[in-house]
Amino acid sequence: MNTFADAxxxxxxxxxxxxxxxxxxSILAGADEPMYGYRIAKFMEVDDENxxxxxxxxxxxxxxxxxxxxxxxxxxxxSVSGPPRRYYKITESGLEILKSWTQIWDQTxxxxxxxxxxxxxx
Amino acid sequence: MCKDVNEYLEKLKKxxxxxxxxLIQDALSDAEGHLxxxxxxxxxxxxxxxxxxxxxxxxxxxxxxxxxxxxxxAIESRTSPALAVSRTKETRSSWARFFGVLAExxxxxxxxxxxxxxxxxxxxxxxxxxxxxxxxxxxxFIIGIPIFGLFLLSIRGIALLEGRIVEALLGIRMxxxxxxxxxxxxxxxxxxxxxxxxYSWKALLYAVLLFPLGIIYCGVFSLLLVFSLCFIISPVLExxxxxxxxxxxxxxxxxxxxxxxxxxxxxxxxPLTFHLARWVGKVHGKYAKSMLVRA
Numbered sequence: 001m002n003t004f005a006d007a008x009x010x011x012x013x014x015x016x017x018x019x020x021x022x023x024x025x026s027i028l029a030g031a032d033e034p035m036y037g038y039r040i041a042k043f044m045e046v047d048d049e050n051x052x053x054x055x056x057x058x059x060x061x062x063x064x065x066x067x068x069x070x071x072x073x074x075x076x077x078x079s080v081s082g083p084p085r086r087y088y089k090i091t092e093s094g095l096e097i098l099k100s101w102t103q104i105w106d107q108t109x110x111x112x113x114x115x116x117x118x119x120x121x122x
Numbered sequence: 123m124c125k126d127v128n129e130y131l132e133k134l135k136k137x138x139x140x141x142x143x144x145l146i147q148d149a150l151s152d153a154e155g156h157l158x159x160x161x162x163x164x165x166x167x168x169x170x171x172x173x174x175x176x177x178x179x180x181x182x183x184x185x186x187x188x189x190x191x192x193x194x195x196a197i198e199s200r201t202s203p204a205l206a207v208s209r210t211k212e213t214r215s216s217w218a219r220f221f222g223v224l225a226e227x228x229x230x231x232x233x234x235x236x237x238x239x240x241x242x243x244x245x246x247x248x249x250x251x252x253x254x255x256x257x258x259x260x261x262x263f264i265i266g267i268p269i270f271g272l273f274l275l276s277i278r279g280i281a282l283l284e285g286r287i288v289e290a291l292l293g294i295r296m297x298x299x300x301x302x303x304x305x306x307x308x309x310x311x312x313x314x315x316x317x318x319x320x321y322s323w324k325a326l327l328y329a330v331l332l333f334p335l336g337i338i339y340c341g342v343f344s345l346l347l348v349f350s351l352c353f354i355i356s357p358v359l360e361x362x363x364x365x366x367x368x369x370x371x372x373x374x375x376x377x378x379x380x381x382x383x384x385x386x387x388x389x390x391x392x393p394l395t396f397h398l399a400r401w402v403g404k405v406h407g408k409y410a411k412s413m414l415v416r417a
Contacts, residue, residue: 041156
């Protein structure tokens with residue numbers, strides 16, 4: 001039973017590592033203003049009672065990696081209630097890559113859906 | 123299970139043992155900011171919750187130290203610092219490698235750092251010296267104590283900013299987030315930690331030393347650049363514009379037979395300057411890392 005749960009966990013982790021960057025870019029592309037890590041993590045919570053699909057702590061290194069690649073830019077603003085917050089905003093090249101990644105995602109999704117439903121042309 | 127944020131941070135630090143200190147500082151800063159915000163929100167939403175109970179549900183969502191450490195390790199192994207060149211096997215000839223340095227972003231980054239260090243050395247070092255002396259002299263009055271604390275905080279800000287410049291131009295991984303003091307500490311304890319921590323003094327020493335270093339770096343590399351460019355265009359300068367290079371004394375033109383030698387020397391001196399800049403940049407990057415990384 002444990003092996004089954006472990007396999008599920010591992011599969012979810014592998015899926016997340018591939019999709020986290022796409023999800024984060026998409027959230028920031030749709031945001032009206034720059035967002036900080038905690039707010040992004042809260043935005044991704046589907047149901048407050050459930051454990052999120054992606055561990056919130058795993059979002060931060062992805063945000064930093066996207067910033068390092070020039071797809072996001074950030075600035076630090078002081079906060080009255082705690083440490084200064086780093087606000088992220090999507091860049092022009094981030095928007096461009098999001099378009100192309102969304103296409104790839106759509107293709108992958110329809111391919112996997114097709115296979116799972118047994119309708120794929122293979 | 124972690125009872126509070128500090129325990130979580132300790133465990134995360136332990137899980138990240140052996141990683142780049144700059145990465146550890148970033149991971150701790152990310153975790154601390156998030157966990158404290160989440161804890162504050164959880165306790166205001168459900169005041170009946172104890173801190174330990176709130177932490178359990180927060181960690182379940184944020185991830186256990188082991189999971190988070192592995193996420194940072196995984197991402198870091200895929201992300202190289204800015205301008206870092208991938209370590210592919212060198213197949214170019216010695217000549218191509220020697221002159222190819224002029225096309226390497228890392229060498230240009232290091233060269234630009236050498237020139238920029240004049241300004242950063244002047245600003246950071248000047249601030250460290252002048253504001254340091256002023257704040258030290260105010261210590262005889264009671265008002266001097268907070269002024270000195272503010273000065274040390276400004277030095278930490280400078281350390282973080284210089285770290286970003288070092289990473290962008292020299293390709294050495296440096297902290298991208300400041301590390302905050304435990305918010306549960308009193309102001310007096312925070313002040314004591316600020317003064318006692320070796321990091322504050324190392325950052326201060328770095329800022330002071332950047333002042334002479336910046337002048338040396340900028341002076342040497344500007345001269346090397348000017349010399350190499352003048353050598354390269356020496357035939358045009360002397361034969362067309364009749365401007366002597368003064369290689370052999372006041373207003374003496376270089377013998378015509380020697381001009382090609384000077385010109386070729388210039389073509390060699392230019393890439394040599396960039397090789398030197400890259401090497402000095404590497405050494406300076408290691409020095410900056412040893413002085414400006416706190417974890």
